[in-house]
Amino acid sequence: MKIIVCVKQVPARDFPLRLNDDASWIRESDLSYEMNEPDAYALEAALQLKEKHGGEVVVLSAGPPRVQQVIREALAKGADRAIHIECDLEPLLGTDRVARMMAEAIRREGFDVVLTGLQSEDLGLGQTGVILAELLNVPHATIIMEVQVEEQRLRVKQELEAGWFQWVEMSLPALLTIQSGINKLRYATLMGIKKAKTKELRRLTPAELEATAPVSGGTRQRLHRLYVPVRNKKTEFIEGGPQEAAARLVERLRTQARIL
Amino acid sequence: MAQQVVAITEQQGGKWHRMSWEALAAAQQIASELSRPVEAVVLGHDMERLAAEVAAKGVARVWSLDDPLLVPYTPDAFCLALEQFVAAQQPYLIVLPHTYQVRDFAPRLAAQLGSSLLSDCIGCRMEGGELIFTRQLFQGRMNADLSFEGPPPYFVSVQAGGFSADDVKKGDAPAPVERFAVRLEASQIRTHAQEPFQEAKRTVDLAQAEIIIAAGRGIKEQEHLALIQKLADALGGEVGGSRPICDNGWLPMERQIGSSGQTVAPKLYIGVGISGAIQHLVGMKGSRTVVAINKDPHAPIFEVADYGIVGNLFDVVPALIDEIGKARSG
Ligand SMILES: Cc1cc2nc3c(=O)[nH]c(=O)nc-3n(C[C@H](O)[C@H](O)[C@H](O)COP(=O)(O)OP(=O)(O)OC[C@H]3O[C@@H](n4cnc5c(N)ncnc54)[C@H](O)[C@@H]3O)c2cc1C
Ligand SMILES: Nc1ncnc2c1ncn2[C@@H]1O[C@H](COP(=O)(O)O)[C@@H](O)[C@H]1O
Numbered sequence: 225m226k227i228i229v230c231v232k233q234v235p236a237r238d239f240p241l242r243l244n245d246d247a248s249w250i251r252e253s254d255l256s257y258e259m260n261e262p263d264a265y266a267l268e269a270a271l272q273l274k275e276k277h278g279g280e281v282v283v284l285s286a287g288p289p290r291v292q293q294v295i296r297e298a299l300a301k302g303a304d305r306a307i308h309i310e311c312d313l314e315p316l317l318g319t320d321r322v323a324r325m326m327a328e329a330i331r332r333e334g335f336d337v338v339l340t341g342l343q344s345e346d347l348g349l350g351q352t353g354v355i356l357a358e359l360l361n362v363p364h365a366t367i368i369m370e371v372q373v374e375e376q377r378l379r380v381k382q383e384l385e386a387g388w389f390q391w392v393e394m395s396l397p398a399l400l401t402i403q404s405g406i407n408k409l410r411y412a413t414l415m416g417i418k419k420a421k422t423k424e425l426r427r428l429t430p431a432e433l434e435a436t437a438p439v440s441g442g443t444r445q446r447l448h449r450l451y452v453p454v455r456n457k458k459t460e461f462i463e464g465g466p467q468e469a470a471a472r473l474v475e476r477l478r479t480q481a482r483i484l
Numbered sequence: 485m486a487q488q489v490v491a492i493t494e495q496q497g498g499k500w501h502r503m504s505w506e507a508l509a510a511a512q513q514i515a516s517e518l519s520r521p522v523e524a525v526v527l528g529h530d531m532e533r534l535a536a537e538v539a540a541k542g543v544a545r546v547w548s549l550d551d552p553l554l555v556p557y558t559p560d561a562f563c564l565a566l567e568q569f570v571a572a573q574q575p576y577l578i579v580l581p582h583t584y585q586v587r588d589f590a591p592r593l594a595a596q597l598g599s600s601l602l603s604d605c606i607g608c609r610m611e612g613g614e615l616i617f618t619r620q621l622f623q624g625r626m627n628a629d630l631s632f633e634g635p636p637p638y639f640v641s642v643q644a645g646g647f648s649a650d651d652v653k654k655g656d657a658p659a660p661v662e663r664f665a666v667r668l669e670a671s672q673i674r675t676h677a678q679e680p681f682q683e684a685k686r687t688v689d690l691a692q693a694e695i696i697i698a699a700g701r702g703i704k705e706q707e708h709l710a711l712i713q714k715l716a717d718a719l720g721g722e723v724g725g726s727r728p729i730c731d732n733g734w735l736p737m738e739r740q741i742g743s744s745g746q747t748v749a750p751k752l753y754i755g756v757g758i759s760g761a762i763q764h765l766v767g768m769k770g771s772r773t774v775v776a777i778n779k780d781p782h783a784p785i786f787e788v789a790d791y792g793i794v795g796n797l798f799d800v801v802p803a804l805i806d807e808i809g810k811a812r813s814g
């Protein structure tokens with residue numbers, strides 16, 4: 225079974241975000257990066273499918289050269305080889321162009337299953353996987369919490385709202401978007417990290433990909449402004465050292481909220 | 485050429501998804517800013533009563549996309565039906581609720597039509613004759629103002645709570661309900677869904693709890709849950725958690741609060757080391773008193789908190805346990 229897993233590099237969670245000088249994007253020099261969390265689960269799901277059914281796991285990531293960090297991590301964890309679409313991501317809020325390039329790279333590669341995360345932590349579009357399914361003309365299911373393969377069919381557990389689930393079936397090839405928590409993540413071993421250095425990493429450029437997959441002339445989105453949200457709610461921030469703040473909070477809970 | 489704003493509603497088995505009304509409120513607001521008519525769509529099968537309910541709202545027309553193959557929901561059938569509808573009607577803007585179902589089909593529908601979906605929008609306004617939409621980036625830590633470029637139709641999905649269902653305007657007289665005939669064949673539907681189910685084995689019902697202490701990724705290690713449990717014990721409350729805590733297996737699923745977990749409304753909710761992503765907030769914002777303890781003063785959780793302590797939870801929580809003890813014995 226040939227599995228392609230789409231892995232995005234996103235700013236690490238615990239870093240403070242600051243705007244750049246013309247407020248057109250965040251200041252990148254401040255940041256450190258990591259693998260988008262649901263994508264780490266998608267990668268693990270891909271590795272487990274390969275272990276069970278045999279085949280190959282190919283990692284795909286689009287972005288500037290720095291995204292090779294997450295590509296190497298994926299290779300170290302056990303992916304067989306990688307494709308890096310080298311392009312800038314920031315102004316591309318309309319997803320379509322990245323998705324088109326990714327779809328073209330995937331089409332050339334061929335596949336049984338494409339796995340993506342359900343959502344990126346930076347843009348939070350929740351769209352790329354579903355758009356890829358359309359561009360690749362394959363069935364899809366989103367927010368998946370378990371994957372079973374029998375013959376040429378997929379049986380997947382889809383998360384619904386408020387703690388409900390359902391099983392969905394479809395034939396291969398297909399695309400799934402994976403939800404965090406579907407499995408237990410593995411760590412890369414020293415051996416894995418060593419081996420990763422010898423694995424194939426193919427670079428593709430937008431020019432190469434768009435030669436056979438034209439950019440859509442359709443509708444796009446334009447970013448006007450990025451800003452720190454203004455808070456509407458009047459939260460009472462309780463000041464003081466820990467003990468002092470705790471005492472004041474308890475006082476408020478007792479007299480104002482009437483809880484204690 | 486019609487250039488209406490269309491709200492897509494969501495229902496299952498004759499029961500509305502409550503976010504349908506938020507999408508309709510958004511569509512009405514945008515339509516009035518643009519001086520365009522607003523219409524609504526219901527999709528499913530046998531929906532006379534539902535269609536009539538929407539027709540009582542302030543809409544120019546209700547479109548009923550009625551076909552047995554639209555039940556149960558599948559992305560293929562919904563995309564095909566709505567693609568036919570959009571091609572025939574050429575609406576200017578299509579507004580959807582940002583539900584799991586919409587996440588499942590709307591990106592595909594927009595792509596099919598060569599258009600673009602602005603997902604998870606939290607507000608919109610006119611500015612210099614241009615329609616500007618706002619959405620969150622970086623898990624609610626930044627906002628972005630965006631607009632569409634290129635030819636309509638445009639697609640927007642609105643975040644839970646971004647618009648208020650209470651703002652839906654009623655109509656003066658019931659709007660006409662018109663059936664839009666969709667052409668679907670069973671062979672076009674490539675995914676097959678079985679009956680929805682819930683994971684059994686419930687030992688705790690957080691929805692009934694009066695006091696909930698919710699732990700987030702800020703607690704760092706599983707062993708630190710003991711500290712949260714101690715705080716809960718001091719207050720006589722239950723421990724809940726954000727999704728990553730349950731994903732890690734540190735707490736059972738039934739203690740997860742949020743859109744994919746429990747919806748809770750205790751008298752007191754204390755979020756400890758929780759950032760306040762929208763999927764968590766929808767599950768707890770009905771709480772009467774909300775306290776947030778977080779080291780980041782910009783954490784979105786403070787947007788819904790009555791009381792906030794900015795600080796290291798490993799200093800604040802022990803102090804709090806201590807002060808509660810004093811208050812109880814005093
Ligand atoms: C479809 C979908 C469904 C989802 N459903 C749910 C759901 O039902 N429930 C849910 O919770 N999430 C859900 N999520 C995930 C959600 O988007 C967030 O990723 C998640 O809520 C984040 O959890 P967190 O706040 O614990 O972690 P983080 O976002 O990582 O936040 C950790 C916080 O801890 C603070 N912190 C760190 N160290 C300390 C310290 N020492 N002292 C004080 N503060 C500290 C940080 O400042 C940060 O704000 C869902 C996501 C999707 C896409
Ligand atoms: N630049 C990218 N490179 C690789 N995968 C991506 C990229 N952008 C999005 N994806 C995939 O698409 C999913 C959804 O992203 P988004 O639509 O941005 O929320 C992510 O979880 C990734 O699996």
